[in-house]
Amino acid sequence: MLSRPALPRPVLPRHALRRACVTAIAALSALAVGTTTATAAGATLSPQDQAMARDLSHRFPGALGAVAGGVVVDVASGQVVWSRNAGEALRPASTSKLATALAALTVLGTRHTESTRVVLSGRTVYLVGGGDQHLTSADLDALAATTASALKARHLTGVTLRVDDSLFPAPALSPGWPSGYYPSEVAPVRALAVVGERVMDTALEAGNIFAAGLRGHGVTTTGAAHATAPRGAVTLAAHTSPSLASEIEYMLKESDNDNAEGFARLTALAEGLPADWQGATRAVRTAMARYGVPLGGVVMYDASGLSQDDRMTPQALTKLASLAVDARYNSELWPIRWGLPVAGVDGTLGPAYGRFTSWPTDCAKGRVDAKTGSLYNAIALAGITRGKDGRWKAFSFVENDEPNLTAARNAEDALAATVEGCM
Template sequence: MSDMTTQTAAALFEPGGRRRHRKPRQHGTGMRRALVLAMAVPVASVALSGPSAFAAGKDTGATAKTATLDADDQQMVTNLETRVVDTRLGSNVSGVVLDAESDATLWDHNGATALMPASNVKLATATGALTVLGTDHRFTTKVVYGDGRLTLVGGGDRTLTSADLAELAKTAVDGLKAAGLTSVKVAVDDSLFPAPSLANGWNTGYYPDSVAPVRALVVDGHGVDDTSLDAGQVFAQQLAANGVTVDGAVTRATASAHDVPVARHTSAPLSDIVHTMLKKSDNNIAETLLRMTALGAGRPATFEAGTEVVRQVLSERYGVSLTGFEMYDGSGLSRADRIPAATLAEILELLTQNRYAQTLGSILDGLPVSGEAGSTLGPEWGRFDDAHSQCAVGKVHAKTGTLTGAIALSGLTQGKDGKWKVFSFIENGSTANANDIKDAMDGLAATVNGCWA
């Protein structure tokens, strides 16, 4: 979606331009949670170890609201009850549909059951990163010099390109030549991210293709075992192309505090990076953001610290239920991850509130759109292309999730009544062809939209 589209959507999400505080919601048909939180603002370098880090008052005496369905919603619910038992989806499937305007849960089918969510985990990762680091946060890659050595220092920029390294090399060469130096050693410093570089629950077949071992330095998204040395070798080649002799092989070293800064590159803002991550479902960006989120909260850049910070952001900042929530990585590749559909719907429902638009707007903007070429809901992936779901092309904004044995689709769409609905569908264990399962999922989203009546 364009920025203009995002602004229009936000206005449609907010009837009258305001939203009352929400009350805690129980997972179940006709029940809806409510948020009672302080204004959402980016939180930079906040330690989350204390209970007051994301403190917000809560109206614990509130009661949840029961839905009263109009004719359109009743038809949608009737259709969902029939279509959720589609044999393509198997027997282990869950789903939730929320109404963004009425505070009601319109439909719930095992919504509190924690299932393997695949890449829907990225919704939690993005929420944590944007909240802790802020939308304008940028990642910095540096070159420093000392003792005859240039050190390329990784700063967690997963979008670094060879063109960026070429600019760093050119600046470094200009400095070397000005100092009368024609040869130099080259090292890489990726100490920002400690070991381990592989998450609990990753199959060996996932890396380095689906996800590379997580390091603080990478170039052009290369899927290799050691992305840091790979980036250093590209940097060394560019130094040589600019007339400087590289002495020996690229090594790994830790930059000294006495090293002289030579060059630096800053990434695009985090909002742009999140947009790309969601559109493409980029596993490597997600894992890097998880590590950087931990650092931004004053924690070590590990899987464990990153997931703990995300949990605290969701629960303490936004009031999202974490019952059954198990997160071991940032991408959703971990087969140990478990998230209920109801929790994913709660995360997405934050996007319908104007007070979070500045912080979380790039999540809404980054959600793939049904039929959008170049996204994970594009025609190249066979999405929204059958007789039942084609009617919803351009009308569904949702995050996909696909692993062997787990397919998910969670997002937003305007219902037949013109009101925005938030939905989440997850299946685990279906033995049907993956494309057939996705067709069934797309059909559920078209049902929520109301075009498949």
């Protein structure tokens, strides 16, 4: 896994989490929910799956005012074990990053890398972004050291510095993004950025860090400004990103919004599409269709799931999750499998988030792998686990407009533990 700066994570008190979870389970168990158990035509569920379906029908969230859906399938057979509102278009939040990962891996490939280059034209140095979402300050300092040596060899100790992020168009808010998202939830999407630096102009931030590196290595600059590098500029230095496989794992584990938007734009460019919102989401939808993900009800305005206008259906999310362990696609999609957060262990399902760490869901610790989704009006969980019969199950649970987000998370954790078979 990539080692990247971690942002502080909210930690729920264990006693509060336990109380919320017990309350949620008690409420769900008391509900008589009219769910649908579906199977393939003529197929019969195993006794273990029948028991799971019965338990899910009793525990599925159905409180007044909530809008929710869920689907569980047996991956190998494709058999639907249980579903409710499978085709309901709901806000998926960050579970939609499964689609972004699918598209990037399919189009770009696991070994894809991005290059950040330094080029020279006259006495002007250009720092050229290639879409690397994992560029670090240390990487920029290494670039500065190599660049300084090359400049001194040309008897240049003072240069003009420009940053070139023209690979992507100028940033703009996605439909459904309130301006308050900038820059705490996501930075304006640019082709030049420093990981962990969420600022309004990530390209200038990278340029300033690079300029400081040049000064430290004996080269003065006039300060960074935006400009496009001219054709024919001489390459002085270059940095290659980690492989896309490792970057995708990081994106899914940490639910990194900046990564998701950058990868979708790179995917669009590789497909011959513009690297804007329309091109990026079109590229993702095209990849989804290739794998048979049902697109009815799917509406995408971004690649991170932040948009209030995004919609996914539980059946689409479950299909996406199932691909993580579908043997037919292991060669290209394996980073999704290993990038999914592990219940109670790491990523956005780790202990810092209070997920699967206390009774009654701690029985599924280490046994459920799932992508989380969280907005102020949407909680979702989509992933995989082995059921009581030892076979892979893919699932998704999505709840919108539930004011008690903690209760919704705890309830979805309980449903995932039910699929695993320990509850």
